[in-house]
Amino acid sequence: MNKNKSGHGLATGKIILMGEHSVVYGEPAIAFPFQETTIKTLVEPDHSMLIDCTYFSGKLTEVPAQLKSVREVIDQTLAVLHQEKAQLKITITSTIPAERGMGSSAAVAVALVRGLFDYFDAEYSPETLLQLVDHAEKIAHGNPSGIDAAATSGEEPIFFIKGQPLEKFPMNVSNAYLIVADTGIKGQTRSAVSDVAHLFEQNKQQAAKHITTLGHLATAAKQAILTDDIQLLGESMNAAHEQLKALTVSNTQLDQLVDTAKKNGALGAKLTGGGRGGCMISLAASHEQALKIADALKQTGAVTTWIQSLEVKK
Numbered sequence: 611m612n613k614n615k616s617g618h619g620l621a622t623g624k625i626i627l628m629g630e631h632s633v634v635y636g637e638p639a640i641a642f643p644f645q646e647t648t649i650k651t652l653v654e655p656d657h658s659m660l661i662d663c664t665y666f667s668g669k670l671t672e673v674p675a676q677l678k679s680v681r682e683v684i685d686q687t688l689a690v691l692h693q694e695k696a697q698l699k700i701t702i703t704s705t706i707p708a709e710r711g712m713g714s715s716a717a718v719a720v721a722l723v724r725g726l727f728d729y730f731d732a733e734y735s736p737e738t739l740l741q742l743v744d745h746a747e748k749i750a751h752g753n754p755s756g757i758d759a760a761a762t763s764g765e766e767p768i769f770f771i772k773g774q775p776l777e778k779f780p781m782n783v784s785n786a787y788l789i790v791a792d793t794g795i796k797g798q799t800r801s802a803v804s805d806v807a808h809l810f811e812q813n814k815q816q817a818a819k820h821i822t823t824l825g826h827l828a829t830a831a832k833q834a835i836l837t838d839d840i841q842l843l844g845e846s847m848n849a850a851h852e853q854l855k856a857l858t859v860s861n862t863q864l865d866q867l868v869d870t871a872k873k874n875g876a877l878g879a880k881l882t883g884g885g886r887g888g889c890m891i892s893l894a895a896s897h898e899q900a901l902k903i904a905d906a907l908k909q910t911g912a913v914t915t916w917i918q919s920l921e922v923k924k
């Protein structure tokens with residue numbers, strides 16, 4: 611192998627349109643890679659085995675869970691490559707806000723696997739990539755459904771059911787814009803997922819009702835997209851947010867942003883990802899409306915907003 615070579619890996623952030631949390635219990639979900647945000651890895655020969663992360667805005671020790679999963683995915687990937695003794699410097703650069711429900715932990719794992727395989731000029735199958743990322747996600751999130759890994763490693767929207775073959779899902783809705791807003795507060799995917807599991811243990815009937823309803827709403831949203839019914843898509847999003855609230859995974863800031871979006875003409879609004887902080891999404895029927903909503907969300911406290919067209923350019 612050429613020791614002067616460097617390896618490069620890339621992954622995007624992700625947005626869950628519908629079905630977070632219920633996806634862990636086998637219900638369907640819709641997600642897409644969010645190209646506005648990316649993670650890049652650079653792998654170079656070096657004796658230091660240094661991991662330089664601009665992703666974590668400072669020292670790696672500040673985020674032990676993610677540090678552990680970063681180390682784990684590197685070790686596991688080197689083992690698969692039979693390169694356990696490799697001496698490398700790995701630089702991770704990210705524009706995905708960390709711990710905001712945008713899939714940063716899965717994306718960093720995807721970009722690391724890709725960077726390491728590229729460095730060693732080796733091929734990998736999609737299954738190998740997902741297995742390695744899933745392993746790291748178990749450390750970061752406890753009980754991942756696999757949706758983050760699938761969305762951050764892909765190029766197209768997906769209709770995802772845990773354990774089933776990946777279904778690509780071309781999203782093409784006329785005059786539909788998604789406004790993504792970051793509360794600026796760290797999301798708590800791990801504790802939210804584990805609290806939903808506790809709810810399930812304590813009151814199975816009640817929790818199962820919310821989870822099944824979320825699944826039905828994801829299926830309704832799929833139908834709405836296929837029939838270009840933006841009103842129905844918005845209604846499904848609103849209803850999903852109420853179910854997620856009942857599962858205790860929203861918080862005051864997310865609820866405030868959801869209300870603001872609706873008051874400013876959004877057809878639907880909900881939290882996205884693990885919740886209890888992180889990001890929310892809302893749906894607008896025109897770019898002008900989307901700009902108005904984004905502005906109102908910023909005035910209500912959103913630290914960043916993005917506008918994404920759901921219309922495929924022809």
Ligand code: MEV
Pocket residue numbers: 626629630631632633634711713751753754755756757758799803883884
């Ligand atoms: C996190 O982005 C999505 C959750 O449904 C957890 C998972 O699916 O692994 C909350």
